[in-house]
Amino acid sequence: MPRPRSENARQSVLAAMRRALAADGYDAVTIEGLAAEAGVSKQTIYRWWPSKAAILGEALLEGSLPGADVALPFSDDLTADLRGWFTLAGENLSRPENVALARALIAVTATDPERGAALNHRFADPVVSWIVARVTRAQEEGDVRPDVDAAAVADQFLAATSYSALLGRPLTAARVDALVELVTQGIAARPRGR
Amino acid sequence: MPRPRSENARQSVLAAMRRALAADGYDAVTIEGLAAEAGVSKQTIYRWWPSKAAILGEALLEGSLPGADVALPFSDDLTADLRGWFTLAGENLSRPENVALARALIAVTATDPERGAALNHRFADPVVSWIVARVTRAQEEGDVRPDVDAAAVADQFLAATSYSALLGRPLTAARVDALVELVTQGIAARPRGR
Amino acid sequence: MPRPRSENARQSVLAAMRRALAADGYDAVTIEGLAAEAGVSKQTIYRWWPSKAAILGEALLEGSLPGADVALPFSDDLTADLRGWFTLAGENLSRPENVALARALIAVTATDPERGAALNHRFADPVVSWIVARVTRAQEEGDVRPDVDAAAVADQFLAATSYSALLGRPLTAARVDALVELVTQGIAARPRGR
Amino acid sequence: MPRPRSENARQSVLAAMRRALAADGYDAVTIEGLAAEAGVSKQTIYRWWPSKAAILGEALLEGSLPGADVALPFSDDLTADLRGWFTLAGENLSRPENVALARALIAVTATDPERGAALNHRFADPVVSWIVARVTRAQEEGDVRPDVDAAAVADQFLAATSYSALLGRPLTAARVDALVELVTQGIAARPRGR
DNA sequence: GGATAATCGAGACGGTACGTCGAGTCTTTCC
């Protein structure tokens, strides 16, 4: 019988967080500022979120983190598939607000590894799964050496993405190609029979 | 002719910063806490450093950042050389205080890319130079394909190091080997004549 | 509809001000000290008072400034009435905390005449009114020369009070009598017809 | 053979104090400001003066406090003599820098009665002596009642002067006349024989 | 269709840290 939580307020806060992130960066975001910007009282924020990081997490989930929204199909070309995903990630990071989101995630993780790692997993895991699945299939098809650790491959792509976002270096086509080629060459099965 | 700057105070502040980083993380470091811990007045800190990040920078330079102190000689084995450096980086990151330093650097960069990038360069550049030089020699010797971008190779190692530090994942021998192998295979010249 | 101002905090601050004045003098009073002593946050003080002087003003009004609380009745004897008030003022100034209050008022006025004059008026005006009324009645009754400026008479008493408080000279009965006599003689109507 | 104290520096400091007083008031004067304005090092100030108040004292003595420089001759007319001095005091107080000096003296006294009283005496005593001497002569000549306390008379003039300076009320001719008349009437010998 | 109970905005509260200013002391070099 009580009054239910206001979805309205919730969305306002998340939107305010996204705007503030893009404008000033995670560190400069204050709960007071968020409340004012969202037209919401501080109490309402504290009622529903335990910390600034939690709001960020929700804002991140509600939005789209660069590279996270993978629902890419598998083609028959491993190189093309990897390039496809990595290119997409690069495009996401070409939008400043997405860089801001990524940096916020990094900042939280650097500050509070516990919480940050959890958040990271939520975004990284689907990507890891997708890459691992794709690489594994390639292994089954004999295109990739069987001793290759698919997870390590996935990791490399995520590390490169994170590092680029952190340093603000755009993932240009050249850089995408370079890494994709390095990796695919590195894991390719040796030409049999020679 | 005025009284010269107190080297004593300077060292106290840097030491306090390092201790505080290891203890509570960059975010929790306060200028007031630093001053108290260092037995120095706030004014002295503000006189000589424009920001918390600047103190971190100096503390970092004065100390040793994991993986930064490369003065490794080249052997005849590219794989061994790369593994050598990467192993060293991993060992550095096995010490918690070094993880704290690395995370602080990441946090600063995520928060203030301008300043952070500058700091990053000071640590990354020597490593990049070393790796590029080594890979370039390998190219000259025909062990690495000439179209490989040596800088991209260096980048991958740094990205992996940074990402590991961020997530607190130790760079175990297995992980070191996996990446080194992936990269060396990826850049290796195709067996000629066939 | 927000939470209303805490009367509790307000009183604590004023009490702390009064205690601090008596203990160390106006100049030595600090907002921080007041806040600590009152068990109140600095912000609360800054929220409600624009300056230390404003707190003093309120503390003064809420308390009683020596000589300010005149509700003395008129008798038929002008001299007795003036002596009555002036004696009362002297008694008030015999209490150290009242001297401290008076000196604080003087210090504020010497430092910030604008604000100080306003405060002064709040305390002086009732006294001036009372004295002027009493002297005027005496003029109407023919006991005081009609050309006497009643306000100047009042002024003399206030000046004497203020100067005594400033120099810390107690207003003894002898000094009270001397001034009262000097004034009453000075304004007395000349014995008529003779 | 040590280097003697620089009279130059001393004068610069005193001049700076006088300028600062007139410009911003005693409270706003800082030792650092004084040093800068005087082109003198802080150490030089601290070497020669124990406190801001001491500098004020010296500046006051070196200059002229309103009403302090009495070397007035006695005429045969008590009223005229008193009016003469009081008028002079009023004229001194018509110059803003003198008001500033007087207020500074009051501020010091209100803040530090000990030191302030000492300073006050140095300025008030000659005046008191002069007035007492003049009134005493009038008593000897039978123009003033013998039971009148000459010191109390002097006190009244000083109190009025101080109070006027404090409140910033100019000592106009009218106010001067009113007080002089009140006092002279108050102390006048009753017309004898009648 | 009213009672009721958790919601909401507003913003006051005790705190901690900020970055600045001035106090008074100390140290160096120059004269």
Next chain:
DNA sequence: GGAAAGACTCGACGTACCGTCTCGATTATCC
């Protein structure tokens, strides 16, 4: 040894946010 310069420690300044705590006003249900 006096003096300018300015670094030093210390403590207060006034501000910004923190997270908690009333307030009165506002909705949904559920009786």
